[in-house]
Amino acid sequence: MAKINDNYLKLKAGYLFPEIGRRVRGFAAAHPEAKVIRLGIGDVTQPLTPTILKAFHDAVDDLAQASSFMGYGPEQGYDFLIEAIIEKSYKPLGVELKNTEMFISDGSKCDCANILDIFALDNTVAIGDPVYPVYNDTNVMIGRTGEADEKGYYQGLVYLPCTEENGFMPAFPKERVDMIYLCFPNNPTGAVATKEQLKGWVDYALANDSVILFDAAYEAFITDPSIPHSIYEIEGAKKCAIEFRSFSKTAGFTGVRCGLVVVPEELEGTTSTGGKYSFNKLWLRRQTTKFNGASYPVQKAAAAVYSEAGWKETKENIDYYMENARIIREGLSEAGLTVYGGVNGPYIWLKTPAGLTSWDFFDKLLNECNVVGTPGSGFGPSGEGYFRLSAFGNRDNVIEAVERIKKNLK
Ligand code: MLT
Numbered sequence: 001m002a003k004i005n006d007n008y009l010k011l012k013a014g015y016l017f018p019e020i021g022r023r024v025r026g027f028a029a030a031h032p033e034a035k036v037i038r039l040g041i042g043d044v045t046q047p048l049t050p051t052i053l054k055a056f057h058d059a060v061d062d063l064a065q066a067s068s069f070m071g072y073g074p075e076q077g078y079d080f081l082i083e084a085i086i087e088k089s090y091k092p093l094g095v096e097l098k099n100t101e102m103f104i105s106d107g108s109k110c111d112c113a114n115i116l117d118i119f120a121l122d123n124t125v126a127i128g129d130p131v132y133p134v135y136n137d138t139n140v141m142i143g144r145t146g147e148a149d150e151k152g153y154y155q156g157l158v159y160l161p162c163t164e165e166n167g168f169m170p171a172f173p174k175e176r177v178d179m180i181y182l183c184f185p186n187n188p189t190g191a192v193a194t195k196e197q198l199k200g201w202v203d204y205a206l207a208n209d210s211v212i213l214f215d216a217a218y219e220a221f222i223t224d225p226s227i228p229h230s231i232y233e234i235e236g237a238k239k240c241a242i243e244f245r246s247f248s249k250t251a252g253f254t255g256v257r258c259g260l261v262v263v264p265e266e267l268e269g270t271t272s273t274g275g276k277y278s279f280n281k282l283w284l285r286r287q288t289t290k291f292n293g294a295s296y297p298v299q300k301a302a303a304a305v306y307s308e309a310g311w312k313e314t315k316e317n318i319d320y321y322m323e324n325a326r327i328i329r330e331g332l333s334e335a336g337l338t339v340y341g342g343v344n345g346p347y348i349w350l351k352t353p354a355g356l357t358s359w360d361f362f363d364k365l366l367n368e369c370n371v372v373g374t375p376g377s378g379f380g381p382s383g384e385g386y387f388r389l390s391a392f393g394n395r396d397n398v399i400e401a402v403e404r405i406k407k408n409l410k
Helices: 006-010 016-030 050-062 079-093 108-118 133-142 195-208 279-290 296-304 308-334 358-369 395-409
Strands: 102-105 125-129 157-161 179-183 211-215 241-246 259-262 268-270 276-278 339-341 347-351 386-390
Touching: 006 133, 016 358, 050 296, 050 308, 079 102, 079 296, 102 108, 102 279, 108 133, 108 211, 108 241, 108 259, 108 279, 125 133, 179 195, 195 211, 276 279, 308 339, 308 347, 308 395, 358 386, 358 395
Parallel strands: 125 157, 125 179, 179 211, 211 241
Antiparallel strands: 102 259, 241 259, 268 276, 339 347, 347 386
């Protein structure tokens, strides 16, 4: 019999969001009359904007004529999209990138997972705690860890607690690590890193020959002009960082699927024989072998985000979600809860009322308010006692959910 990859068996339960979905479906089946409001998974609710939709339709029409039909595209992504992102999203930050440093994909979740292909298995890895579960689980799946201890920490990974005490900002690892995942604005805590704080990480990585895997999926939600949108705003970062970005939350592409990775040409690692090699070359080799590119209509739709009208509409949607964040943040503070995030990112991270674990509070909100959120402990042991609400709901639902919670906690 063929052997399975039994690293998968080290994973304790199902992936967090399907697990929540399973519980919510169970509740809905038992209470068909309940109007359940879902503020759990960060899934957008506003439709694609008119300009983006038109570009999408036009590109589909291109496929209907032999003269404009498109077959396989470049595995790395079309230049029309890469150039639009570089010009409109990186240049204004003072970041210069070459087309060959950017790779378009079908979403950031896959990129965050697939990037592990180009790193040696015996690299040491640090992740935040709590953290986007994909970073943890994909390292378990690939075989970089031992079993989890009783708290849920996997042997072999270095966890960096992000707590109320440290302002949800991880401290530098005590031992040297080869790879560090950073996510700012943070999922799940909503914390952001200042230029100084990011410089600290870049300096750490340069001094230790480490690589930062910088997840900037929520950069478009930053409202404070002093907060960096890209790690490459920090000098030296091109020598030590890979950056991930996504159209999912920025432009409503959770179902459409488009993301990007920047792997700078200056970024090098060592070979097993002690030489140096470019991660950019490895990632290009990986993508050309394992990926055939995001679809042409999707990339056309993504490029339309950067047109004048497309960006204006996109910004309106972002502002809409950030107004939701304000409503949730202020409403729950009024209800007496201690609330973080929701200012420079679309997640509200709240402390559960005294005596309730994260899953207790999940059950309470589901059963008593018919509101779905995400238990903080699902993001890691340091998330215990916290709870995440997403600001991606539609306005009426957000207002109603906050009212229900306020009434319940009174
Ligand atoms: C979340 O809710 O954390 C995100 O939607 C998950 C994701 O982007 O994959």
